[in-house]
Amino acid sequence: MSKIYLLFTVLLFASCSSDSPNPTTPIETTYFPPLTSDVWETKSVADLGWKQSAVQPLLDFLELKNSKGFIILVNGKIVMENYFNGHTATTPWYWASAGKTLTATLTGIAQQEGLININNKVSDYIGTGWTNMPLAKENLITNKHLLSMTSGIEEIANGDDVTPAKLTYKADAGTRWAYHNVYVKLQDVIASASGDTWSKYFNTKLRDKIGMTGTWLQVDNNSVYYSNTRSMARFGLLIQNKGKWENTTILNETFYNEATTTSQNINLSYGYLWWINGESSYHLPQSQLQFKGSLIPTAPNDMFMALGKNDQKIYVIPSKKMVVIRMGDVANPANPTFALSGFDEELWSKISALYQ
Template sequence: MSKIYILLCLFLLVSCSSNTPDPNPSPQETMYFPPKTGDVWETKSIADLGWKQNAVQPLLDYLTLKNSKSFIILVNGRIVMEQYFNGHSASTPWYWASAGKTLTATITGIAQQEGLININNKVSDYIGTGWTSLPLAKENLITNKHLLTMTSGIEDIANGDNVSASKLTYKADAGTRWAYHNVYVKLQDVIAKASGQTWSNYFNSKLRDKIGMTGNWIQIDNNSVYWSTARSMARFGLLSLNKGKWESTTILNETYFNEATNTSQNINLGYGYLWWLNGKSSYHLPQSQLQFPGSIIPSGPNDMFMALGKNDQKIYVIPSKKMVVIRMGEAADNANLALSDFDNVLWQKINALYQ
């Protein structure tokens, strides 16, 4: 046996026995789903994962500094970190803001799989004409899918977030312009009409109660905003990590889920069906027509998709790491944007746990 061969074997043996932390859980470990009732939730320690304990406190210090109220990391469904700040607790509800758009996207997919709607049909097929102030021919261009992808063509700046018909005015033909706007909430009206139920009742029976979430929709300034505990937000993140399945039950079919969490149009590559997408070659931001090169969160995993809301409400889902990260709280930097430098620095702190 040659010396070179022996040295190579020794090198491989040493390499395989390295203590370098692996950010990914064991492939043999099953995905865990907490019971639908009660406070029982399996945990996994930082030590169990081989992560760096000395990186925990800098992360918590940053979250405290940045006005956080709750923070959760799940790996394979198990809680690895769960912290509450500034008087918040596990039982305190908080608003999702625009992170709740992804709830509407999910329910839209459920309504389609039940045959109640088709996302390619025009909105006026369900709620009638005159729901905007657009000329009828322009209004009839707008489909449910245009609402899901923020490409309705409706004016996004001059009339603010008001979604009354008089404030929904023409800016461009549907499908030709990406612009972040609250007009997506008309999907809730579409589903209420198509199902013959209130939006809340349909949501509760088809999603909330099926995965053990708590919480309610509350009307604030012409917008329906979801409030829940951080653990309920984490349950939805876990459902999304598992591509719409809760244990062996399909809540949302995988075909629609994959459409929702991939680029949905060719204008803003970083946007799916009300989900933000990391790792794309370019992206747009709310209230801007500028195209920015590179990934939305450069320090974040490339396969990450995200629910992002005003004042830094966050659900990050990372399939490659079988991870879900939740952050609720006040604005990190006295800003109201769904995206800010907070995301990038936060992911630097999270990465330090296992890199």
Template sequence: MNKIVYPLLLVLLSVSCSSESPDPPPSPIETLYFPPQTSDIWETKSIADLGWKQTAVQPLLDYLALKNSKGFIILVNGRIVLENYFNGHSASAVWYWASAGKTLTATMTGIAKDQGLLNINNKVSDYLGTGWTSAPLAKENLITCKNLLAMNSGLNDGLGDNVSPANLQYVSDSGTRWAYHNVYVKLQDVVAKASGQSWTNYFNTQLRDKIGMTGGAWIPSGEGLSVYWSTTRNMARFGLMTLNKGKWDGTTIVSETYFNQATTTSQNINLSYGYLWWLNGKESYHLPGSQLQFKGSLIPTGPNDMFMALGKNDQKIYVIPSKKMVVIRMGDAANPSNPTFGLSGFDEELWTKISALYQ
């Protein structure tokens, strides 16, 4: 009896085990995509492929059009999910970055640092000589390159955009006061001196050409300042490089060590500011033109790990590492009656519309 039963049990167990469906293979992790450097070919990803809500797309686009937008792109894993142009703008048209371009200067400073050309902890006068401000010499010599990156130079931010020495006046010792100030542009002079090249040439060869930002250019805007102009896709290329912590398709543009420092709180006054990058999800923040501290996150409707390049009249680069996502917005001021230097109520409203795509 036992000799018959045991073989039957073994057969039954074998059949039972073999009839079970095998565990499905794990979903492949989608690699980060980089468009070619020398062409405008760009892979896409559909809303359906991502499992996002198609019904949330049109309300977002209607809102962008209403709010004077010109170009808008969402990338996920480097692929274009949405790309739209409004109000007569086009994919080939250029537009200004305004203060969103500060992050280009931060990146170039990091590149020069990586190449051993400068030390951000050195005083600015090591590179520009003394007298680049009208501060007393002892106070001027306290100001380091890092202070310009962190916006805590101690210079008076209430004297307008001009960065001539007469307009760069002492208010407090560097490191003791956070104030949004165009003095950061002196870093471009530092990089030029340290590299022995013009700012434009060093920028083009070390960043622009390496990531395919073809056609972009620095345009003088008066008072010692230049503003970067490019297509919306060029801005998206820069955002994609920053999503990948300073690398472009395996090539290091700026070191990850520096990039992590740039996108981390840089001083203990404005927790929401790195090296010319704005940081979401912090406990408090300061705004341009104010010494007040506000509690909470910069953009409560946006992801907490988001870091941002924010420019006048709502030029935006949002980078969200947790979602492998980059969002670009170019255009005129969303609310012309209340234009800002960067952050505005538009950010909160826009992120309510964007997050509706995937929530």
């Protein structure tokens, strides 16, 4: 047998070995629901090889914990969709602070359109005097500081009022992390730079492009988004697909990567208005304490999250091509929170039981 023939035989055998991908096995592409239809393809728990026995304990827990809407997507297809306590698929509900991530996404879109630069001063777009700080300190604050919660502005007692009189100096921008509603000034920045109202720019550049429904409402001096549960899931799917809806780039991948990873060196578990799981430490809203460990130990380490008051949740898990949505009333009324709560860890122990 010639050496050339022997080499060919070895290579052929290697290409057909069980360790090589089967060329006849198709790679499942991400599914996107139609923009103007409620039709949404599904995939069953059995199709995924998950445990049917873990479904009912999860549903019982969700209902017990005052949930209203719950969806799990895998590769864009609905695996679970359930409604509780009088809620329906068409009922709008508030996103609370989970909607911060909508503002982060629009900030990225405005930057890729050349309207703003996140490294520029906020006052470049909305003028000086938007705070009650000395001008030199106000001019330290960039759009990126608002995205990363490092503006240095003193926390507000009632949390929502961002009129200039309430925005006072605590520390130089970039030196302190504090959960603060002042991020909404980014909506003013975008409106000024685009020449549109915030809601019109949002609808044109994001909502309508991915088939969401919903509207922004003013609630106690705060701009809050309301939508049905599937619209929240559509947004989660866009982000799980790194800012692309099918073949259309809504948000570029560079900004996506910045937004969903650590944005500063103070709170490692915070990106651009997204919470990051799997880091070595974290801070919580209304606290300057640093806690060791991952935010949600029962959840995948690569997960990142939009978290809102009274347990509004968008969980995105890239490694599993998975999005989980929870809307509802506060899960533990005796211990209400602004974002993260013990409910997250309990919920993920139930969700992970499906596939572990």
